[in-house]
Amino acid sequence: MADPRDIIRSQASALGFDVCRFASASDPWSAGEKLAHFVEAGRHGEMGWMETTLERRAHPTAMWDGARSAVVLGMNYGPKTDPLAEMADRSAGYISVYARGDDYHEVIKGRLKTLAGQIAAKTGEDVKVFVDTAPLMEKPLAQRAGIGWQGKHTNLLSRDHGNWLFLGVILSAAALEPDAAETEHCGSCTACLDACPTGAFPAPFQLDARRCLSYLTIEFAGPWPVEFRTATGSRIYGCDDCLAVCPWNKFAAASKEARLQSRGALEQPALAELAALDDPAFRALFTKSPIKRIGRDRFLRNVLYAVGNSADAGLVATAERLLDDPSPIVRGAAVWALGRLDAEAFGRESGTRGWRGKRMRGSEANGLFLTTPSVGRGTAARLRRGGGGSSPDPRSISRRQGSQSPPSRR
Ligand code: B12
Numbered sequence: 001m002a003d004p005r006d007i008i009r010s011q012a013s014a015l016g017f018d019v020c021r022f023a024s025a026s027d028p029w030s031a032g033e034k035l036a037h038f039v040e041a042g043r044h045g046e047m048g049w050m051e052t053t054l055e056r057r058a059h060p061t062a063m064w065d066g067a068r069s070a071v072v073l074g075m076n077y078g079p080k081t082d083p084l085a086e087m088a089d090r091s092a093g094y095i096s097v098y099a100r101g102d103d104y105h106e107v108i109k110g111r112l113k114t115l116a117g118q119i120a121a122k123t124g125e126d127v128k129v130f131v132d133t134a135p136l137m138e139k140p141l142a143q144r145a146g147i148g149w150q151g152k153h154t155n156l157l158s159r160d161h162g163n164w165l166f167l168g169v170i171l172s173a174a175a176l177e178p179d180a181a182e183t184e185h186c187g188s189c190t191a192c193l194d195a196c197p198t199g200a201f202p203a204p205f206q207l208d209a210r211r212c213l214s215y216l217t218i219e220f221a222g223p224w225p226v227e228f229r230t231a232t233g234s235r236i237y238g239c240d241d242c243l244a245v246c247p248w249n250k251f252a253a254a255s256k257e258a259r260l261q262s263r264g265a266l267e268q269p270a271l272a273e274l275a276a277l278d279d280p281a282f283r284a285l286f287t288k289s290p291i292k293r294i295g296r297d298r299f300l301r302n303v304l305y306a307v308g309n310s311a312d313a314g315l316v317a318t319a320e321r322l323l324d325d326p327s328p329i330v331r332g333a334a335v336w337a338l339g340r341l342d343a344e345a346f347g348r349e350s351g352t353r354g355w356r357g358k359r360m361r362g363s364e365a366n367g368l369f370l371t372t373p374s375v376g377r378g379t380a381a382r383l384r385r386g387g388g389g390s391s392p393d394p395r396s397i398s399r400r401q402g403s404q405s406p407p408s409r410r
């Protein structure tokens with residue numbers, strides 16, 4: 001009789017998955033204990049769902065006791081451009097590679113459901129589908145299936161695809177023969193640990209999400225401690241440093257999935273234009289994008305931290321305009337950005353708005369974790385004021401001129 005896995009693999013490939021492998025979903029593992037340790041240590045920060053779903057996440061059978069096999073899928077989202085070159089340019093925003101196309105949940109979910117239906121029909125056994133939002137530990141399952149290994153940066157990387165791989169899992173009640181697990185191939189390399197701008201790895205193979213810029217830009221709602229505001233540089237949604245420096249990316253290829261292709265406007269977008277987005281323009285620009293989920297105010301907070309790090313005197317007017325934004329989180333970030341960019345303008349606004357010698361309102365006070373302004377005194381006088389007050393046509397968000405990196409791959 002034909003191996004049902006061959007048919008499942010070819011169906012997965014036809015649906016656009018780059019990898020499809022099989023693992024036991026019922027064998028014991030140590031990942032659940034490590035997850036418990038992560039949560040007990042508070043490393044999940046404000047992701048309260050990690051606490052509330054802890055028991056169910058501990059093992060696939062805790063999710064569904066009928067699970068016997070896991071069909072683990074990978075989809076390559078490799079970039080065409082060089083993220084390291086883009087990140088080095090602080091004058092434009094940096095949006096992580098995974099978020100430059102359509103929301104991968106939406107891209108993958110429908111195909112997983114289709115494939116799950118095909119697996120159920122083929123095996124005659126029940127199936128359940130998971131993609132990120134359901135409480136299942138996908139990386140250790142992918143390692144067990146042999147797709148790759150969890151590197152020192154904790155992500156799953158593969159010999160064939162490097163670091164740019166989305167994961168999805170289908171659990172099946174059928175006993176499908178497992179593939180061989182992958183072993184770890186990091187060796188003595190520490191490139192990802194050394195590259196992290198916030199020191200988010202307490203030890204190799206362990207992450208403290210509270211220090212991770214991906215967590216801070218996406219999951220964390222409030223104003224940031226100042227050390228992270230400066231460390232974020234130009235990163236305004238997610239972070240790719242630990243992935244991008246990995247030497248295994250030399251085997252990676254650009255994604256062939258049309259819906260994961262980068263929207264040109266999200267490669268090195270101009271900070272002034274993003275800072276001018278109101279709510280409708282934000283929603284229009286990020287239709288179908290994962291960025292839409294964090295909302296305009298949190299996004300503008302991130303943009304303003306990048307404005308504060310830009311050392312671009314041309315952005316002082318942008319920060320000043322947002323001092324009057326209706327959102328407290330945006331106002332606070334604008335205060336901080338202005339203080340970083342221009343001491344004179346900050347002093348003038350302080351005087352006018354009574355920030356000195358009086359109690360600051362809570363929102364502006366969150367901007368007062370100030371460091372030494374990085375643009376010299378007197379720059380304000382040279383600035384053109386008042387521009388950028390209205391929301392742009394979302395289709396017209398432009399790349400910063402002259403900052404486009406060459407389409408090279410490392
Ligand atoms: C929560 C979460 C986050 C959190 C926490 C990240 C993390 N590393 O846990 C935050 C918001 C920070 C985050 C960021 C990112 N995420 Co995320 N995230 C998740 C999610 C929903 C759950 C992960 C989880 O369970 N974490 C809990 C911890 C305990 O898990 P862990 O780190 O894997 O723990 C292992 C190791 O730490 C190790 N370990 C622990 N202690 C010890 C001790 C020793 C001695 C040893 C040897 C090992 C060890 O064993 C643990 C179990 O395997 C998954 C989807 C899913 N359902 O799995 C996506 C997922 C991991 N994220 C993904 C992506 C793409 C990202 C980002 C790259 C996005 C970006 N560019 O900004 C970053 C990467 C940051 C990083 N370095 O990890 C992809 C990763 C794909 C891949 N190839 O690995 C996933 C799988 C989503 C998907 N379906 O594709 N994410």
Ligand code: SF4
Pocket residue numbers: 153195196197198199200201207211212213214238239240241242243
């Ligand atoms: S995503 Fe960025 S901040 Fe988070 S661990 Fe990796 S390098 Fe550090």
Ligand code: SF4
Pocket residue numbers: 151152153157185186187189190191192193242245246247248
């Ligand atoms: S950068 Fe080095 S240590 Fe980090 S995951 Fe890649 S090979 Fe492993």
